[in-house]
Amino acid sequence: MHPYRSHTCGDLRESHVGETVRLSGWVHRVRDHGGLLFIDLRDQYGLTQVVADPDSPAFADAEKVRGEWCIMIEGEVKARTEETINDGLPTGRIEIFINKLDVLGASKELPMPVFGEPDYPEDIRLKYRFLDLRRETMHANMIKRTQIITAARRRMNEIGFNEFQTPILAASSPEGARDYLVPSRIHPGKFYALPQAPQQFKQLLMIAGFDKYFQVAPCFRDEDPRADRLPGEFYQLDLEMSFVEQEDVLRTMEPVIRGLFEEFADGKPVTQTFTRIPYAESLRKYGSDKPDLRIPIEMQDVSDHFRGSGFKIFARMLEDEQNEVWAVPAKTGGQRTFCDRMNSWAQGEGQPGLGYIFWRKAEDGTLEGAGPLAKNIGPERTEAVRTQLGLDAGDACFFVAGDPKKFYDFAGKARVRAGEELNLIDRDRFELCWIVDFPMYEWNADEEKVDFCHNPFSMPEGGLEGLENTDPLELNAAQYDIVCNGFEIGSGAIRNHKPEVMKKAFEIAGYSEDVLIERFGGMYRAFQYGAPPHGGMAAGLDRIVMLLCGTPNLREITLFPMNQQAEDLLMGAPSEATNQQLRDLHLRLNLPQK
Structure with a gap:
């Protein structure tokens, strides 16, 4: 028999009665019933009741254990008496009379409760996140998250997409937020940027002839946190397709997104045909480009x-x-x-x-x-x-x-x-829609100039002719968002794949050709070597999981999130660099005065 367990705490049924088994897990709670000690033993898979009577050689050890101790028990599976059956548990018709108990890891007094779902201060929850994650709801959320991501991968594979991994150390790109910069040791004074999205790389994959790409992609943006956006990193289902128009992307991804929601919605209704709502109409009818259609x-x-x-x-x-x-x-x-x-x-x-x-x-x-x-x-x-x-x-x-x-x-x-x-x-449903016909440009009042409204790599309506003959602030682009219950859960576009169109689009936003070549030289060059028409989108996995778990805050579905001040209270990040590290990177600090 394995030294730690022959079964998990969710395995045992009446068919195992009479067997000698080993289980390992955490002490969920201990109850003393007139000399009999009842221990609810918990692991990821479930909970099993184990019993120590005064005649058991393990009784003395059982008296010492406390909540959240990690233990191994060995004993005989017995059927519960009729009056003690608990049909609320899959293992509720059996219990284990233990004859051996080993303490694998004792626990100090807990800084926060694990049993139940108390409302506890966030700083304590994040500092002791490993305990917070033992709570039933949190644990279930994280398991559901991994199941949703696995299902997303399965669905993308089923419709012919190939998963590729794009670089993490990249060049800075104007995606609408601040970059996280990484100083280069071997190139003094130069910096990599953690990607805000794999945008340029996935477009280059299309130019390289890979017809359908997807990736569960980590993205990094130095943004202020809020309930539906965490500081630091987030994950998206990123994808791109060649030889497509906008309708092709929408028709391809609508069944994937709908199927994900249906699979994990616990029976709640999900929109079957996603309405396409023009951006301007959405603002007029709902006052938002992410309307809650419920x-x-x-x-x-x-x-x-x-x-x-x-x-x-x-x-x-x-x-x-x-x-x-x-x-x-x-x-x-x-x-x-x-x-x-x-x-x-x-x-x-x-x-x-x-x-x-x-x-x-x-x-x-x-x-x-x-x-x-x-x-x-x-x-x-x-x-x-x-x-x-x-x-x-x-x-x-x-x-x-x-x-x-x-x-x-x-x-x-x-x-x-x-x-x-x-x-x-109606809170017990998922209402999804597409928002289409986004404006290509907007007025930047701070800099008093025309700027890109969303994605700078989108195809403007009418292509080069549209750019040359339409007021930039009246020009739409082939951009689209997918919205669920008032949250934007995805965004995409048909891309601008022609160098002359890209040059003109950036020129209107105030980027000269020299700047274009300096900042986007790889893409600009690639477009001159037979770039196919292509488009795609990225669906925010964190927000999808948040909606399907029925929680209003991303921290409830993220393993180790930062707090509102972008600090990791568990691991102590961000931390100060040593003088040696700074010397290696050719950096000197210029800190603000306190």
Whole structure:
């Protein structure tokens, strides 16, 4: 018999009764029942009840063990009596009467509880992450994570993609975030960059003739942390395809993403056909390019009902043709108390307020609008608003006015807030969609210049002709995102594969050909040697796992995350370099004064 275990703690059933077995694991808890000691022994695979009676040679050792000690036990499998069967456990019809117990690793007093799911301070959880990961939910999340990644690989292999590994030490690339730089010892004064994404390498693979590439790729970005983005590193399902148009990529990846969600959604409904929503339409309807489609609220332009109305604030705004009034309809929200709460929330968001109308039945049975705006614009306009939005008695509507480019984000937040407050969100489903037709460029107000909006390597609409004959701020690109429940979980594009188009695209963003060659010389050269049309995307595995585990924070599905200050409290990173290390790298520190 193996010195540590013949079975795992999830293996044993009634068919093993009478066998002598060995198990190793952690003491989940100890219970003393009138001389009999019951120990719940746990490993990754399950939990088994073991028993030590006073006649057992292992009884004295069993009395010493405490929670989270790592032990090995040997004993005979016995059937539980009818009244002690626990059908909540796969092993709940048997127990082991032990005759031998070895302590493999004793435990000091725990700095945090492992049994149960207590809400414990994050700094303690991260410092003692190896204990935190023993908790049932955390352990299950990590196992589910590896199963999801394995399933993603399987699905990509099944549709003919080949997995390649691209370099980790690379050149700096403008992917929209700060690079992590790695100083070169043998090239003084020069630095590698950890890749923000394998973007250039996967495009080079297409030019090299590898038709379908994928990789579970680590990516590194020096970004401020937030709940859905950790500092440091993250992982994505990265892929690229040759000889494709946008629709080919979407049709290829939609079944993969849908299949992943269906496999791990625990029976929750998953969107079967992903809607394609243009970027501009998404902003107008949902106030976001990552809309939560579980919220049954679509915003509408109701400017005509306020133009020249008695509500002078909006009427004066609408004298400027770029301004509009948007409505956020709120079914079942027709109570003044709710409307006032929404108004107070808006003020907390730095807004002057949130105008509203709500509808109720009048004494004569007709519908009437209530609230300050209804009084100002009159019953005819109020009725026109209600009719346009399809609202009824007991419903409400909120209004946001001004330049949509400046207020759409707040309007989107108001939509989400109303959906949450009114409990309109079906939380037990996964709603997915594609956002398409992203703008190629945006205005960089800080530098007062046109800049790339998303991926600089995307094909602009119309190619070179589009770049030469279209206002850059009106030009779309063949870019697309995939969104689930309000989270962007993937992003991609059809690539710009022609050198003259690449040169012109970067020229519009203020990059001369010399800069283009210096920073992207490899790609620029490669495009001049028979580059095929190609495109792809990257799906964020961390966010997909987060959604499928039903947790709002990436730390709950990441093995060893950093804290909000980008510190690894367990391993002590970042740490100071020794003088010798700095000399080897030809570096001298210029630290800020405290």
